[in-house]
Amino acid sequence: MEEGPVRFDTSGRLLAQERQGDNLAALSVSELSSLLKRTVEDRFGHVRLRGEISGWKRAASGHAYLCLKDDAALIDGVMWKGTAGRLAFAPEDGLDVIVTGKVTTYPGRSKYQIVIDSMELAGEGALMQLFERLKAKLAAEGLFDPARRRPIPMLPRVIGVVTSPTGAVIRDILHRLADRFPSHVLLWPVLVQGEGAAAQVASAVRGFGALPADGPIPRPDVLIVARGGGSIEDLWTFNEEIVVRAVAASSIPVISAVGHETDTTLCDFAADLRAPTPTAAAEMAVPVRAELMAQVAELGARMGRCVSRGIDRSRERLEAQRRLLPRPDVLLDLARQRADELGDRLRRGLAHRLSNARHELANATGALRPALLDARVAHARQTLSATRLTPALLERRLADAHRQFDALWRLAQSLNPDAPLKRGFARVMANGALVRTSTEALAARHVMLKFHDGEIAAVTGGGEETPRAPAATVNATSGAPRSTGGTRARKSDPPPGAQSDLFD
Structure with missing residues (x-):
């Protein structure tokens, strides 16, 4: 390939150059957008536009955005917060409306749109359409349910x-x-x-x-x-x-x-x-108040007639029952006869009772003679004189009582628990209770030995590891040594609360 200088014609220049006599300056995108915006707003500063709402939505700021369309075209629309708050109805998709506003452009997207100042429904047909839609919506929620009516x-x-x-x-x-x-x-x-x-x-x-x-x-x-x-x-x-x-x-x-x-x-x-x-x-x-009063009066009259009719019927039933009852004099005849009979019997009974009382009184009067009373008093005196208390009889009874008392006293002395102590025995006590066996003594450890002339404390050998020879004690009677059965007396270490050793 041959190499040579690169040449471009005027239609395919690499760098833009100002040409002599050329008065068409290059515009920026923003400048062109501004020119278009002014041109559109000057030409279409106030228009009335009819179309169907599509894509209606309200932003969090309160502004509303929508599209208006017909069979062949579509235009975006915006409604600022103040205008949207003054609407007389709630716009929704599908409504045919007429809006008034100005057409402007949105340079950020190279789009044109209409800024809406007012919105009205396009005739009664659109209004009825909105009516039916709202009716169907509220009916679906149950607001028109007849069961809700009170x-x-x-x-x-x-x-x-x-x-x-x-x-x-x-x-x-x-x-x-x-x-x-x-x-x-x-x-x-x-x-x-x-x-x-x-x-x-x-x-x-x-x-x-x-x-x-x-x-x-x-x-x-x-x-x-x-x-x-x-x-x-x-x-x-x-x-x-x-x-x-x-x-x-x-x-x-x-x-x-x-x-x-x-x-x-x-x-x-x-x-x-x-x-x-x-x-x-x-x-x-x-x-109607007059109709109510007339109705109340009619009800009152009906109530009075019902009460009167009930009284009349009750009177008739009472009269019918009265005819079935016997006459009062017939009912009282038997009672009168019975009363007369009882009156006669009462008189006869009182006379008989009075006669018997008089006879009993006469008998009692005859028995109360002075001679008879004197005889009964004499007999009582003889009986009293025959009954005399002799000293020998009393002494014999006292002697019998002394013998019985002595026998009982000897029996009590033989049952005295301290009597064996005088014969050389000792009583073993632990914690205030009598110890009867060696097992109880070993378990108690600290015991009290009671003699007839005093008490001494002792410790048993049950708690020591090495058994010791039983200590020998002297019988108070015979003087012979005897085993204590594993119990040893300690004079130097009495148990707490025990009486001190009398031999210390």
Whole structure:
């Protein structure tokens, strides 16, 4: 290959060079992005755009990001935190909306997007679509289950009303309650349409439920959530999820009276009772007082008739029973006859008893003669004189008693445990108890030997390793030496607490 100088034409230059008469300066990427941004924003500074929401998400900062699309194109969108917080509905994928804002570019990705200033549903069709989606979602959670509905109290003491304080609704409710059954009404004023209305209605329902039963403000027994008629957009406050959940979670039974009879909101499905109009809600909340009074009067009359009928029937049964009973004089005839018979027997018995008593008294009187008493006294004196106590008899009995006493004393002396000690015996004691065998003496080790003239302490040989010859003692009677049976007396080492040796 031949080597030579490298040449490039103007279209394939290696280094960029300024050419004479060339006024097209090179732009940086940032400069081009800024030019495009200004151009787009100047041309499309305010646009209204219709499309379907896709990829809706809300960032932790509060900003919202989404895409708007149709059948052929797609554009990114962003909604800043302040704008997103003012939305009248909760956006979600699939909704057809109309947004207002300005088109701008995002240089970081060479993309264009729309910064949304406002968002509205694109007609009632989109609103109904949102309505159906939210209804299906809440129904799946069980908020519209008929089993959750509670009965409305028949005679509520206090009625709570959640509605606008300036509309005709509250006047219609108060007028109808005054006609039917005057009641204590508590009004919680709220906005029923516009920005912030849903939050106020939900807060009012929760506020009534939070009232204590014994607080300064009486707690309602039933709530009426009411609003006059209007379009679906006007009634949308009562389709908001926050309102529906507050009504479903209310601890007080709720009557929903939103719109006219043909209007339906999600609040109607969550309430315990739906009223076609606010006036009808007042009629459902309380009965007619006059009708109640008439009903009570009718029940009182029926009760009186029932009581009278029961008394009449009881009287008839009593009369029938009375006819079956015998006459009183017939019942008393037998008793009268029996009383007359007993009276006659009583008189005869008393006379007979009196005669017998008189006879017994006469006999006793005859036996109490003075001569008979004197004879009995003389006989008693003779018996007394014959009975004399002679000294010989007493001396003989005393002698017999002395002999018996001497025999008993000799027996007691023979049983005295100290008597053998005088004959040269000794009693062995250990720990205050009598030692009867050599085994007990060896086990006790320290023993006490008691003689008739004193006691000495001794130590047995049972605890020593080398046996020793038994010490010899002298019998107090014969003087002959005798073995102590392995027991040796120690005068120099008495056991603790023992009496000292008398021979020391």
